[in-house]
Amino acid sequence: xxxxxxxxxxxxxxxxxxxxxxxxxxxxxxxxxxxxxxxxxxxxxxxxxxxxxxxxxxxxxxxxxxxxxxxxxxxxxxxxxxxxxxxxxxxxxxxxxxxxxxxxxxxxxxxxxxxxxxxxxxxxxxxxxxxxxxxxxxxxxxxxxxxxxxxxxxxxxxxxxxxxxxxxxxxxxxxxxxxxxxxxxxxxxxxxxxxxxxxxxxxxxxxxxxxxxxxxxxxxxxxxxxxxxxxxxxxxxxxxxxxxxxxxxxxxxxxxxxxxxxxxxxxxxxxxxxxxxxxxxxxxxxxxxxxxxxxxxxxxxxxxxxxxxxxxxxxxxxxxxxxxxxxxxxxxxxxxxxxxxxxxxxxxxxxxxxxxxxxxxxxxxxxxxxxxxxxxxxxxxxxxxxxxxxxxxxxxxxxxxxxxxxxxxxxxxxxxxxxxxxxxxxxxxxxxxxxxxxxxxxxxxxxxxxxxxxxxxxxxxxxxxxxxxxxxxxxxxxxxxxxxxxxxxxx
Numbered sequence: 001x002x003x004x005x006x007x008x009x010x011x012x013x014x015x016x017x018x019x020x021x022x023x024x025x026x027x028x029x030x031x032x033x034x035x036x037x038x039x040x041x042x043x044x045x046x047x048x049x050x051x052x053x054x055x056x057x058x059x060x061x062x063x064x065x066x067x068x069x070x071x072x073x074x075x076x077x078x079x080x081x082x083x084x085x086x087x088x089x090x091x092x093x094x095x096x097x098x099x100x101x102x103x104x105x106x107x108x109x110x111x112x113x114x115x116x117x118x119x120x121x122x123x124x125x126x127x128x129x130x131x132x133x134x135x136x137x138x139x140x141x142x143x144x145x146x147x148x149x150x151x152x153x154x155x156x157x158x159x160x161x162x163x164x165x166x167x168x169x170x171x172x173x174x175x176x177x178x179x180x181x182x183x184x185x186x187x188x189x190x191x192x193x194x195x196x197x198x199x200x201x202x203x204x205x206x207x208x209x210x211x212x213x214x215x216x217x218x219x220x221x222x223x224x225x226x227x228x229x230x231x232x233x234x235x236x237x238x239x240x241x242x243x244x245x246x247x248x249x250x251x252x253x254x255x256x257x258x259x260x261x262x263x264x265x266x267x268x269x270x271x272x273x274x275x276x277x278x279x280x281x282x283x284x285x286x287x288x289x290x291x292x293x294x295x296x297x298x299x300x301x302x303x304x305x306x307x308x309x310x311x312x313x314x315x316x317x318x319x320x321x322x323x324x325x326x327x328x329x330x331x332x333x334x335x336x337x338x339x340x341x342x343x344x345x346x347x348x349x350x351x352x353x354x355x356x357x358x359x360x361x362x363x364x365x366x367x368x369x370x371x372x373x374x375x376x377x378x379x380x381x382x383x384x385x386x387x388x389x390x391x392x393x394x395x396x397x398x399x400x401x402x403x404x405x406x407x408x409x410x411x412x413x414x415x416x417x418x419x420x421x422x423x424x425x426x427x428x429x430x431x432x433x434x435x436x437x438x439x440x441x442x443x444x445x446x447x448x449x450x451x452x453x454x455x456x457x458x459x460x461x462x463x464x465x466x467x468x469x470x471x472x473x474x475x476x477x478x479x480x481x482x483x484x485x486x487x488x489x490x491x
Contacts, residue, residue, distance in 0.1 A: 003098040004105075007468055009475050011128065016105075016121040020113060021095040026078040026147040028092065029053050033077060036120070036141055043128055052154040053077070053143040059127050061136040068135035068485050069163030072447075073126065075119020076145035076169065076436065080254055080460045082213070083110040085261065087462075104457075104465040114466040115459045116145070119168035122475055126482075134482040138162050145169075145436055146256060148185075148397045152439035160444070164410045164488075166478070167437050167451035171218065171459060172429075173470045176414060177451035179430040181217065182401035182438055183368040184375055185255055186382045190324065190361045190391040192317040192354075196310065197245065201267045203305045204276065206234060208251070210297035213260035213461045216348035216366050217433030220332050221341070225287065225295045227251050227262035228349045232325025234283050234300065235264060239322055242275050244268045245312035248354035249321060255350035255366040257460040262352065267309050277302060320389050321361055325352075327385060328363065333378070336370065336430075343432035345369040347378055368432055370401050402437035402449065404430065409491040410448040417481045452477075 004013040024032040033053040040047035046058040055077075061068065081091040087109040097108040106112060123139040126132055138160055142151025170177050208227040228251040238244060244266045251262025268276055284300040291298050313321070330349040336342040351364035365382065369375045379395055386393040405411075411428070418426040437449050455470035457463075 003100065008472050009125065011125040012121045012471065012475055015124040016117055017098060019117045019120050020098055023092055023094065024078055024113070025081040025091045026144045029077045029143040033143065036077070039124060039127075045127060048159055050154065050156060052150055054151045054155055055141045056159060057127055057139040057141075059137040059139070062133050065133065065135045065486060068488060070136040070138055070161045071134065071482065071485065072138045072140050072160065072162035072165040073119075073123045074140045074142070074165055074167045074436065074440070075116045075123065076142045076151060077116075077120065078144050078146050079113035079115065079117065080111050080146050080257060082253055082257060082460060082462055084462045101465075103468050105468060106465045107462070109462050111460065111462060112464040112466060114456050114464060115171070116169045118453060118456075118466065118471065122168055122478060125475070126479070132479055132482065133486075135485050136161070142436060146254070149399050149434070149436060149439055152399075152436035155440065155443065157440070157443045162444070162447060165437070165440065165447050165449045166410075167435055167449065168453050169435055170431075170451045170453035171456040173453070173455045173467075173474050175427045175429045175452065176411065176418070177429055177431055177435070178408070178411060179370070179404040180402045180435040180437055180451075181368045181370045181432050182372055182375055182399055183366060183434045184379060184398040185396045186365040186367055186379065187394040187396065188324070188363040188365075188382060188386050188391050189394070190320060190363070190389060192359050192361055193314040194311045194359070195314045197267060197312050200270070201245075201309060202270050202273065203247070203307045203309055204266050204268055205303040205305065206231070206264045206266065206280065207301040207303065208234075208262040209301055210299045211258075211260040211295050212458065212463070213258045214458060215433065215460045216256045216258050216350060217346070217368050218431065218459070219258060220343045220346045220348070220368075220432055223294055223331070224258055225291050225298055226330050226349060227259040228325065228352050229328075229330050230287055231262040231264055232322065233287070234280060235322045236326055237283050238276065238279050239319075241279055242268065242272050244272070244276070246318040246321065247309060247312055248356065249352055249361065250354055252351040252364075254460065255348065255364040257350060258348060259350055260461065267312055324363060324385065324389055328365070330365075334374065339430055342370070342430055344371060345374040345378070346432065368434060370430065370432070372401065399434055400438040400442050402435060402441050405448065408448050408450065409488055410450050412491045413484055413488055414450055414452075414481045417484050418477060421477060421480060
């Protein structure tokens with residue numbers, strides 16, 4: 001039996017459930033791409049499946065709308081895959097298990113994938129319905145937005161006729177987005193050395209747990225705890241008071257998600273066990289006070305094992321790791337002076353991985369700013385940190401921001417539509433997150449773009465949930481806006 005039985009809009013949620021049954025983590029989007037192609041074939045719609053996996057589906061204008069410029073409905077296929085540690089879920093093979101709670105759809109202790117499965121569901125429902133009034137449509141579904149922006153970068157815009165673009169990758173129903181941040185990915189790779197461990201010792205695994213995490217852009221201003229940064233503070237305090245050796249450190253799962261968990265495996269002498277526990281409790285209490293009302297479930301744990309350890313990191317390698325954790329800035333670095341409440345620049349130390357085979361510890365950061373020069377400035381700071389620590393650095397996935405268009409007809413029409421439907425003004429916003437709008441607008445500079453979507457919460461975390469009633473309202477708003485496109489030239 002369908003888990004979305006009885007939900008409205010019926011077709012939107014039917015497609016959302018079908019999409020949720022298809023594993024579609026970033027970098028593994030062939031199955032969802034092929035599903036979209038099969039949909040186009042079934043509905044006898046013109047389509048293109050690009051080599052990277054992007055799918056473009058076209059639908060002719062309804063009668064009376066033939067003279068209106070083509071509208072692109074745009075979203076991405078891939079999803080961030082996060083789960084709670086106690087859950088046995090394989091994102092390579094398992095469907096997302098939908099859970100209905102009151103007005104919300106959750107997943108069963110994993111990310112839901114409403115970011116950006118909602119865009120696909122909206123697009124497919126519109127493409128399948130021949131009773132909706134609209135201009136010529138180009139549904140553009142891209143791959144790997146959450147990691148490298150591959151789909152937007154590879155999109156062959158010569159195959160597109162769109163004059164207008166509606167991006168559906170936004171999480172607040174009453175907000176109409178007008179611009180977004182640009183950014184880059186920074187990968188610092190620190191070479192490490194090992195030394196043999198002699199004598200009896202106690203293996204302890206220090207764990208950061210209970211943090212909310214969240215989207216490293218959208219949630220940057222919420223001051224949530226970063227597990228990797230907190231671990232740096234713990235290790236720094238231990239290092240000054242207890243003799244210990246480090247084996248490994250691993251934290252976070254995605255560079256664009258605020259890390260919720262981090263584990264460090266260390267070795268201590270049995271006689272220092274009480275001192276270790278005292279220091280960890282002291283740091284825990286300090287951080288708890290700092291995160292009071294923000295991350296109230298935060299905690300530090302210590303797990304002792306009888307695992308035999310025969311080698312540990314050298315003292316120099318251990319010290320470099322601790323120093324890097326303390327030096328790296330993570331979170332908001334600058335607020336906008338022009339737009340009240342807008343984060344202008346941030347850095348997220350999202351992932352730390354110890355690669356024992358290749359003797360490396362990798363620090364993976366997501367850099368964001370609405371000012372391109374600030375992105376470059378943080379990149380140069382990371383390069384300087386790499387030079388000081390003897391590491392190498394790789395900068396990947398640089399993407400531009402989406403600039404505000406004060407003459408946007410599409411914005412004015414959809415703002416008026418919202419006012420007509422709800423007798424109030426929609427909030428006009430810029431966001432501190434990287435949308436594909438930036439890359440696509442750079443390729444198609446005359447494209448008139450807006451972005452909106454239904455209410456979603458805690459995206460990129462296992463607590464991600466989607467409002468059912470907001471999804472209905474947002475879909476109705478989208479349909480009414482498309483219908484009102486008959487008047488676009490009046491704007």
